[in-house]
Amino acid sequence: MNRVAQAPALDSQIPAAPEQDRQALLEIRDLTKRFSLSGDFLEQLRFKGGKLVRKQEFVHAINGVSLDIQRGEALCVVGESGCGKSTVARVVMGLLSPSGGEIRYDGARIDSLSSRQLLPYRKRMQMIFQNPYASLNPRMTIQQTLEEPLRLHHPDWDRQKVRDKVEEVMASVGIAPDWGKRFGHEFSGGQRQRIAIARALAVDPEFIVADEPISALDVSIQAQVLNLLMDAQRDRHLTYLFITHDLAVVEHFGTRVAVMYLGTVCEIAPTATLFATPRHPYTQALMSAIPKLEDDRPQHIRLSGEVPTPVNLPSGCVFHARCPHANERCRIEIPRLIAKEDGSQVACHAVEEGRL
Amino acid sequence: MPRLSLSPIARRRLAVFRHNRRAWVSLWLFLVLFGISLLAELIANDKPLVMRYDGQWYAPLLVDYPDMEFGGFLPTRADYHDPFTQQQIAEHGWALWPVIPFSYQTLDMQMRRPSPSPPDSRHWLGTDDQGRDVLARVIYGFRLSVFFALVLTAGSLLLGVVFGGIQGYFGGKTDLIGQRLTEIWSGLPVLFLLIILASFVQPNLWWLLGIMLLFSWLGLVDVVRAEFLRARNLEYVRAAKAMGLPSRLIMWRHVLPNAMVATLTFIPFLFTGAITTLTALDFLGFGLPPGSPSLGELVAQGKNNLQAPWLGITAFVSLSVMLSLLVFIGEGLRDAFDPRHIQFAPSASPTAPTATRMTPNGQ
Numbered sequence: 001m002n003r004v005a006q007a008p009a010l011d012s013q014i015p016a017a018p019e020q021d022r023q024a025l026l027e028i029r030d031l032t033k034r035f036s037l038s039g040d041f042l043e044q045l046r047f048k049g050g051k052l053v054r055k056q057e058f059v060h061a062i063n064g065v066s067l068d069i070q071r072g073e074a075l076c077v078v079g080e081s082g083c084g085k086s087t088v089a090r091v092v093m094g095l096l097s098p099s100g101g102e103i104r105y106d107g108a109r110i111d112s113l114s115s116r117q118l119l120p121y122r123k124r125m126q127m128i129f130q131n132p133y134a135s136l137n138p139r140m141t142i143q144q145t146l147e148e149p150l151r152l153h154h155p156d157w158d159r160q161k162v163r164d165k166v167e168e169v170m171a172s173v174g175i176a177p178d179w180g181k182r183f184g185h186e187f188s189g190g191q192r193q194r195i196a197i198a199r200a201l202a203v204d205p206e207f208i209v210a211d212e213p214i215s216a217l218d219v220s221i222q223a224q225v226l227n228l229l230m231d232a233q234r235d236r237h238l239t240y241l242f243i244t245h246d247l248a249v250v251e252h253f254g255t256r257v258a259v260m261y262l263g264t265v266c267e268i269a270p271t272a273t274l275f276a277t278p279r280h281p282y283t284q285a286l287m288s289a290i291p292k293l294e295d296d297r298p299q300h301i302r303l304s305g306e307v308p309t310p311v312n313l314p315s316g317c318v319f320h321a322r323c324p325h326a327n328e329r330c331r332i333e334i335p336r337l338i339a340k341e342d343g344s345q346v347a348c349h350a351v352e353e354g355r356l
Numbered sequence: 357m358p359r360l361s362l363s364p365i366a367r368r369r370l371a372v373f374r375h376n377r378r379a380w381v382s383l384w385l386f387l388v389l390f391g392i393s394l395l396a397e398l399i400a401n402d403k404p405l406v407m408r409y410d411g412q413w414y415a416p417l418l419v420d421y422p423d424m425e426f427g428g429f430l431p432t433r434a435d436y437h438d439p440f441t442q443q444q445i446a447e448h449g450w451a452l453w454p455v456i457p458f459s460y461q462t463l464d465m466q467m468r469r470p471s472p473s474p475p476d477s478r479h480w481l482g483t484d485d486q487g488r489d490v491l492a493r494v495i496y497g498f499r500l501s502v503f504f505a506l507v508l509t510a511g512s513l514l515l516g517v518v519f520g521g522i523q524g525y526f527g528g529k530t531d532l533i534g535q536r537l538t539e540i541w542s543g544l545p546v547l548f549l550l551i552i553l554a555s556f557v558q559p560n561l562w563w564l565l566g567i568m569l570l571f572s573w574l575g576l577v578d579v580v581r582a583e584f585l586r587a588r589n590l591e592y593v594r595a596a597k598a599m600g601l602p603s604r605l606i607m608w609r610h611v612l613p614n615a616m617v618a619t620l621t622f623i624p625f626l627f628t629g630a631i632t633t634l635t636a637l638d639f640l641g642f643g644l645p646p647g648s649p650s651l652g653e654l655v656a657q658g659k660n661n662l663q664a665p666w667l668g669i670t671a672f673v674s675l676s677v678m679l680s681l682l683v684f685i686g687e688g689l690r691d692a693f694d695p696r697h698i699q700f701a702p703s704a705s706p707t708a709p710t711a712t713r714m715t716p717n718g719q
Contacts, residue, residue, distance in 0.1 A: 040532050093598045115600065122600030134591035138365075139613045148609075149599050183364070199595070 025207060025239050026069040026092065031101035033087055034058035037311065060310045061087040063263040063318070064101070066337065069207075074233065074240035076254035076271070078247060078286070082307065084263040085243045086130075089211045092241060093127050094118055105207075123153045126200035130212040132192035136184030142195055143180035146170065146202055153203045165202065172235075173198045173228060190221035194228065201232060209241045214249065226253060247290050251275055259283045262318040263310060265337065269344030279346045281323045281356065317349065325350040372692040379688020386681040393499035400456035400492035403436055407451035409444075437465065456480070458489035460496040460649035472657075472664040482666040484657050490667065494674050496649035501678070504565065505630035511569045512626060516576025517612070517619065523577070524584025525607050531581070542574040547636075554642040561644060568633060572626070579622055583615035590614075617693045624686025628679050635675065651675055 037057040038044045044054050062084045069075045077085045090096045092103060094110070103111040110121050126149075129135040136145055146166045150157065157165075167177055173194045184192055193213065200208055210229065214222040226249065232238055244250060250257055251271060258268045259280065267280040278284045285301040303322045308314050314321055320330040329349050337345040338352055350356040374380050398405065403416040409426060416436065423430040427444040434441060436451070445451050458464060458479075464487045467473055471487040481490040523534040553559075553567050587593060588611065596606045637643035638652025639659075651671060658668025 040529070090594075095594055095597055115602070119600045122598070127595065127598040129591045129595055131591055135595050137592040137596075137610050137614070140609075148596075148601070152599060152601055196595070199599075 024068040025071045025106060026067075026241070027102070027104040028065060028067040028088070028092070029102040029104070031062055031065045031088070031091060031103065032060070032099045033062040033084075033091055033096060034060050034099050057311060060263055060313050062091070062098075063313065064334075065260070065263070065265050067258055067265065067268070069239060069241055070255075071206075071239055072237060073255035074242050074253055076242045076244060076250040076257045077260055078244060078250055078257060079260035080245060080307065082310070083260045084310075085245075085260050086211050087263075088260075089127070089209045089241060089243050093125065093209050094122075095127075119153075123203050124205050125207040125209065126203065126205040128193075128196055128200050128208060128210040128213045131216045132189050132196050133216070135196050136192055138183065138185055141181055141183055142175075145184070145195065146180070146199055149199060149203050169198045169202045172201065172232070188221075189217050190224060193217060193221075193225050197225070197228060197232070201236070204236070206237070207239045207241070209243075211243045212245070213242075215244065215246065222249075229253070247286070259286065262307060262313070264318055265347065266319065267344065267346045267348075268337065269342075269346075273342050273344050277342075279340070279344065279351050279356070280348050281325055281350070282319050317347075323350075325356050327355075369692040373688050376688040376691060378684050379691075382681040382684035382688070386678075386685060389498065389678075389681075390502055393495050393502065396492075396495045396499055399454055400459060400489070400495050401454045402457060402459045402462040404445075404451035404453050407445060408449035410448050437462070439466070456489060456492050456495075458492045460493045461488060461647050462492070463487045464489065472661055472667060474664070475666055481670050482664065484654070484667060485661055485664075490654070490670050493649045493654060494651070494670060497651045497654065498674065498678065500561075500644075500649055501631050501634060501651055504561065504634050505627045507565055508568055508572055508630040509623060509626050511565070512573040512576055513619070513623065515569070515573035517580050519573065520577040520580025521584050521607055521612065521615075524581035525588050525603065525611060527585065527588065531585075535581075538574055538577050542571070544571070546571045550637060551640075551642050554637075558645065559643065561648075564634070564637070564643060568630070572630065572633075575626065575629075576619065576622060579618050580615065583618050584611055587611045587615050621686075621690045621693050624682055624689055628682045628686070631679065631682070 035058060037059055038055065041054075044056050046053050046055050048055075065084070065088060067075065067077075067088075077088060079085050087096065091098050091111075094113075094115075098111050101111070102109055105121055105125070110118060113121075136142075140148075143166065146169065147162055150162045150165055154162070166180070170177055170180070175191065175194050175198065179187070179191075179195075184195070187195065193216075197213075213229065214225050217225060229240070230253065233240060240253075242250075242253060254271045256268060256270050257274045259266050259274075259282065261282050267274065267278070267283045269279075274283065275287065278287045285303050288301045301324075305322050308318070308321060314331075316332045317323070317326070317330045317335050320326040323330065327349070333349065335347040335349050335352070337347045339345050346352075348356065392399065397417065401417065405415075405417050407414045407416060414421060414425075416434070420433050422428075423432055423434045423441070426434055426441050427448075428434065428438075428441060436442065436445075437457075464471075464479070464483060467483065467487055468476075468478075471483050472485045473479060473483045473487075475482040479489050479491070481494065484490055484493070519534065519538070523531045549571075550567055554564075557563050559567075584607070593606060593610050596610050601609075634643060634650075635652035635655065638650040639656045640652075641656070643652055644650050651674060654667060654671040655675070658664075658671050661667055
């Protein structure tokens with residue numbers, strides 16, 4: 001009875017969201033992405049009890065993720081490895097095609113466009129990759145690497161204009177103009193990541209997807225690169241989708257934070273709110289794992305068990321098996337994101353019912 | 357100047373290759389031999405290079421003069437080996453002959469011994485059973501074999517890279533279908549097909565090339581496909597995709613240059629394979645048209661004329677020298693491209709110090 005009574009209440013939450021959608025730069029709606037584990041068609045066929053059966057298994061990397069990214073903000077997506085954050089980034093960039101759901105950029109759907117139709121959007125959104133040692137072509141000079149996006153997106157520019165632009169963007173990320181003649185392997189990780197950032201900034205994008213851009217760097221270099229990204233955001237009015245697993249970076253960098261667990265978003269909140277009052281049990285556990293200097297007796301919330309396999313998703317809330325507050329409803333019904341008065345959205349039955 | 361444009365890794369590979377004495381010497385020997393064979397017309401020909409007759413210059417190598425020019429009475433092409441013509445030339449001027457005064461299909465009419473005649477001062481490696489100079493045939497045959505192998509290798513490289521690249525880069529269904537098709541295609545018995553096709557058409561050099569090209573690229577497909585499969589998930593390829601670069605440009609600019617190592621290593625062996633196949637076909641008599649200078653035909657002659665061992669020995673030595681040189685070069689190339697060997701090379705100027713010198717002054 002209770003569930004039936006809840007249903008209209010849940011629906012009434014959804015129209016509330018489009019209010020703020022209107023100015024959102026990127027809207028992700030019920031995005032799902034699964035990867036087949038069963039190989040090609042012939043390998044899916046099995047003999048079972050004398051019959052030929054087609055059996056398919058999937059890794060459910062993203063299950064119904066909905067996010068809005070407002071202009072000018074830096075939305076950080078956090079979560080442990082394998083929770084689908086990088087997959088979200090790749091689907092948004094069109095590197096992977098979604099299995100379901102919608103992605104709207106500036107109001108227009110981009111998830112079903114052909115690569116040719118996507119080209120104007122590629123100019124407006126760029127990506128920065130995790131590993132600067134792998135994201136530069138070893139056989140191209142820095143000049144060639146930086147010229148490539150310009151030549152692609154501005155085919156009408158002459159050689160001098162392209163060169164001037166490269167020089168300008170190199171200066172803006174703090175790399176010397178005479179690096180251009182050299183190859184990627186001649187630089188350190190931090191220098192390479194600057195080059196990768198320069199490549200992303202070259203076409204003057206308004207939206208940047210950064211997939212763990214500093215996790216592969218030395219701690220001493222991380223701050224430099226992070227500051228560079230923040231300066232770029234200020235100077236160029238950029239919007240970021242920032243994928244990371246480093247909560248300290250989130251606190252420093254993010255406007256809002258989305259916490260992901262096993263392919264779903266459990267909580268979205270403004271950074272300060274999330275760090276002050278984490279609501280979702282998983283977020284609470286995550287926050288308690290941050291080491292604190294002043295804390296002499298750590299208050300770790302120890303979660304029992306392991307992250308379930310994304311092949312056979314648990315029923316109901318994906319977190320229920322490890323959640324100290326789970327009840328029967330959590331095992332059956334998938335929680336939806338519910339907006340709270342302080343601007344956060346939480347997907348938890350316990351929070352909704354006031355048990356937590 | 358072009359040396360400067362080589363990337364450091366290419367320079368290091370070149371250093372490793374040069375360090376490998378055997379490969380380096382083999383490369384030069386092969387180039388010299390091929391260079392000599394390219395000048396075959398100047399070395400072995402049945403026409404004088406230059407001659408002077410009645411106070412006039414003649415270049416029989418370039419121009420066909422009728423017999424009547426030199427005191428004969430036939431309007432046909434002059435035969436400079438004809439005793440009468442030779443006598444006329446000796447009386448009215450002089451002629452500069454190539455080192456070997458026989459072309460690959462010149463029948464020596466003034467032989468002192470029945471053909472096949474053993475090596476002597478007239479025919480340094482003897483003649484074959486039709487009275488043709490063996491050394492001239494080896495020189496022309498070498499050139500033909502290398503030319504054939506070059507064209508075949510280039511063609512197979514093109515086809516193999518295109519098919520393998522498309523399969524590997526796109527993966528999924530493209531790969532699946534492509535792989536099954538190439539498997540079926542490679543299951544065809546090539547030699548029998550060649551023999552059957554050779555009986556349909558009168559095989560000339562281009563027909564043979566075409567027929568063999570149908571199959572020779574199959575060996576490359578797997579190598580290229582594997583390299584492309586690996587490369588398509590590299591981050592700089594993803595970055596290029598995110599940039600919106602069309603697939604063909606990604607393959608051309610980003611994947612191919614980084615996938616060529618295994619392919620390049622494969623080339624010398626493709627090359628030797630092409631030479632061996634051509635020789636085998638010629639030996640069986642399904643290859644080049646009769647009369648062509650071919651090493652395979654020489655092997656067949658050696659087999660048919662065991663009483664004339666110079667035929668078999670020449671064929672054996674020339675083939676084994678050519679193939680050994682190519683295999684040595686191939687080994688050297690393979691080692692040069694093998695990253696494990698690079699550390700033993702005298703390292704080219706280390707680049708690290710210059711990179712650190714350039715630390716940005718911003719931040």
